[in-house]
Amino acid sequence: MEAIIIGIAKSAIRLATPYLYASIGETIGQLSGVLNLGVDGVMLMGAFSAFYTVLKTGNLWLGLLVAIVVGAIFGLLIAFINVTLKAEQGISGIGVYIFGLGLSSLLFSTMVGTVQTVSGFSPLSIPWLSNLPIAGEIFFHQNILVYGAFALIPLAWFILNKTPLGLSIRAVGQNPEAADSLGVSIVRIRYFTVVLGGMLSGIAGASLSIALLNVFQQNLTNGMGFIAVALVYFGAWRPTTVLIGALLFSTVNAIQIWVQVHGINIPSDFTLMMPYIVTIVVLAAMAKRRIHPPAALNKPFERGE
Amino acid sequence: MKMKRMIVILTLISIFVLSFGFGASAEPFRVAFLMPSAINDFAWSQSMYEALLTIQKEMGKENFEFVYSENMFVVADAAAAIRDYASEGYALVIAHGSQYGASLSDIAPDFPDTSFAWGSTANVFTDLGITNIFAYEPLSEQGGYVNGVLAAKLSKNNIYGVIGPIETGDAKRYTEGFKAGIKSVKPDAKINVTWIGSYSDVALASEAAQTHIDAGADVLTGTSQMTVGAIGVAKQRGALWFGYDVDQSALAPQNVVASVDVIWAIALKPMIEMIKKGERGGKIFTLNLANGGLKIVVNDEALVGKTIEGIVKGNIEVKVEK
Numbered sequence: 001m002e003a004i005i006i007g008i009a010k011s012a013i014r015l016a017t018p019y020l021y022a023s024i025g026e027t028i029g030q031l032s033g034v035l036n037l038g039v040d041g042v043m044l045m046g047a048f049s050a051f052y053t054v055l056k057t058g059n060l061w062l063g064l065l066v067a068i069v070v071g072a073i074f075g076l077l078i079a080f081i082n083v084t085l086k087a088e089q090g091i092s093g094i095g096v097y098i099f100g101l102g103l104s105s106l107l108f109s110t111m112v113g114t115v116q117t118v119s120g121f122s123p124l125s126i127p128w129l130s131n132l133p134i135a136g137e138i139f140f141h142q143n144i145l146v147y148g149a150f151a152l153i154p155l156a157w158f159i160l161n162k163t164p165l166g167l168s169i170r171a172v173g174q175n176p177e178a179a180d181s182l183g184v185s186i187v188r189i190r191y192f193t194v195v196l197g198g199m200l201s202g203i204a205g206a207s208l209s210i211a212l213l214n215v216f217q218q219n220l221t222n223g224m225g226f227i228a229v230a231l232v233y234f235g236a237w238r239p240t241t242v243l244i245g246a247l248l249f250s251t252v253n254a255i256q257i258w259v260q261v262h263g264i265n266i267p268s269d270f271t272l273m274m275p276y277i278v279t280i281v282v283l284a285a286m287a288k289r290r291i292h293p294p295a296a297l298n299k300p301f302e303r304g305e
Numbered sequence: 306m307k308m309k310r311m312i313v314i315l316t317l318i319s320i321f322v323l324s325f326g327f328g329a330s331a332e333p334f335r336v337a338f339l340m341p342s343a344i345n346d347f348a349w350s351q352s353m354y355e356a357l358l359t360i361q362k363e364m365g366k367e368n369f370e371f372v373y374s375e376n377m378f379v380v381a382d383a384a385a386a387i388r389d390y391a392s393e394g395y396a397l398v399i400a401h402g403s404q405y406g407a408s409l410s411d412i413a414p415d416f417p418d419t420s421f422a423w424g425s426t427a428n429v430f431t432d433l434g435i436t437n438i439f440a441y442e443p444l445s446e447q448g449g450y451v452n453g454v455l456a457a458k459l460s461k462n463n464i465y466g467v468i469g470p471i472e473t474g475d476a477k478r479y480t481e482g483f484k485a486g487i488k489s490v491k492p493d494a495k496i497n498v499t500w501i502g503s504y505s506d507v508a509l510a511s512e513a514a515q516t517h518i519d520a521g522a523d524v525l526t527g528t529s530q531m532t533v534g535a536i537g538v539a540k541q542r543g544a545l546w547f548g549y550d551v552d553q554s555a556l557a558p559q560n561v562v563a564s565v566d567v568i569w570a571i572a573l574k575p576m577i578e579m580i581k582k583g584e585r586g587g588k589i590f591t592l593n594l595a596n597g598g599l600k601i602v603v604n605d606e607a608l609v610g611k612t613i614e615g616i617v618k619g620n621i622e623v624k625v626e627k
Binding site: 116 | 342343345346347375376466472497498499500501502503505506507508509511512513515516517519520530533534536537540541555556557
């Protein structure tokens with residue numbers, strides 16, 4: 001029983017990692033009023049740029065840095081389209097997704113050509129903690145980007161709830177007119193959150209290509225960025241509940257793999273439906289809680305006369 | 306004498322002109338190829354792309370042209386592309402995936418002068434009165450069986466992991482063959498099979514490989530383009546890998562023991578000959594070990610060759626305790 005729990009929990013934590021980076025970035029962006037559906041495209045660009053850098057230099061930290069920079073550039077692009085040009089956010093996000101998908105595929109075809117593997121971040125045992133029974137094995141024998149993803153949750157919670165910056169972000173997303181009249185720059189805050197979201201999406205991609213999978217393939221993320229956006233709604237724009245949502249989704253996925261590996265006789269079609277069934281049931285159960293998205297979400301800011 | 310020379314010269318000129326005229330009038334054979342992933346997926350689509358390149362090399366670029374569309378995973382998009390290619394007059398449109406069958410049966414009757422091909426399947430829709438669809442089908446179970454026998458010989462734990470996409474077609478046949486091959490050597494083998502529900506979810510394939518290795522498997526195999534994620538894990542954790550579709554040894558030279566290479570050209574060449582003779586479809590081409598449509602590529606260069614080279618060059622020293 002112990003081995004089962006450890007196996008499933010370890011899988012779930014690995015699977016949750018890219019979602020956490022992308023979802024927290026998206027949460028912060030949406031709290032300031034910007035819906036970005038292009039997460040998957042930015043993740044792909046982050047994944048490719050990190051992979052390519054590591055393939056050429058062998059330097060993992062440089063790879064991560066390049067992914068962050070590429071994510072930031074995409075964040076700037078998204079912010080320019082949505083904040084400065086005030087485009088329709090849902091549609092422009094899909095545009096950014098397709099752009100990222102296409103550009104990463106093109107660069108991969110021309111610069112790499114074929115699927116290759118790299119040596120990515122390997123698991124790092126944390127002294128003392130890794131010796132703890134069960135928990136040590138589950139939590140403290142992971143790679144550095146897994147630790148980073150989980151450290152991000154309290155950090156994001158603290159910034160959003162305990163700092164003036166967090167207050168400004170939420171004010172801009174909830175009531176931009178009031179925030180504006182108090183001298184908070186809507187444009188500056190939204191640029192900040194969207195660029196930060198881009199950087200985190202870049203790391204999410206890198207966590208796949210140079211830490212968890214150590215390969216790059218066209219459309220490597222396979223739609224993960226869209227699940228990350230769904231997790232933001234699932235988590236009701238709170239880092240802690242986003243974490244719960246990501247863990248729930250990845251745990252059910254880990255269980256369905258485990259059930260199949262151990263030959264428990266359930267049709268594979270059914271086990272594959274499990275993560276989605278659980279997600280729908282939980283969403284339906286939560287619908288009663290009547291959680292409202294940030295009031296200004298998806299609305300470009302126009303200063304009144 | 307002069308007259309004779311004139312005749313010879315005129316004959317030569319006319320032969321030259323005629324052959325030139327014929328050369329120019331002989332249209333190249335034009336093929337359009339649609340695939341669900343990309344030409345460099347190290348699996349399903351790449352193997353067909355390589356077959357078309359082989360044929361182009363053999364027939365010459367002036368006699369054989371092909372175009373392709375990648376990432377046609379959405380069947381509706383693929384159907385539109387199939388229709389476009391057919392109306393542009395390609396002699397053969399290859400829809401490389403078992404998901405495209407319904408679209409083909411819908412489109413083919415509108416283009417009686419175009420041939421269509423798809424697979425893996427044994428369905429050419431002659432029951433619907435359609436005469437211009439070919440099908441191709443590798444007997445993947447044969448390749449799976451060979452891989453299974455090798456796997457059984459090499460496994461220490463006698464536990465094996467299969468990471469398949471969706472429990473159907475090629476993937477299912479390969480898996481059944483792999484299991485039978487192992488059981489022929491070690492009837493008590495433990496073979497764990499996972500279907501990840503996707504041809505492209507690299508992350509889930511990788512996690513399935515982790516779970517298999519945690520469950521004691523030291524030999525893994527699988528089909529479709531998502532398996533690159535599993536090969537990455539095999540490489541990292543030192544498990545052996547058996548490949549399918551193309552030679553996958555370049556991804557992990559120390560871990561990939563053998564791959565089943567599907568040689569689609571074995572189906573395409575006779576298909577092209579039939580089309581040239583005016584037959585547009587109705588035939589199923591089977592690929593197997595007997596006709597060379599399936600080849601087992603053993604990674605002897607990396608595994609055995611490197612070891613021999615290491616000993617010869619002195620990089621590997623084999624010590625004997627006295």
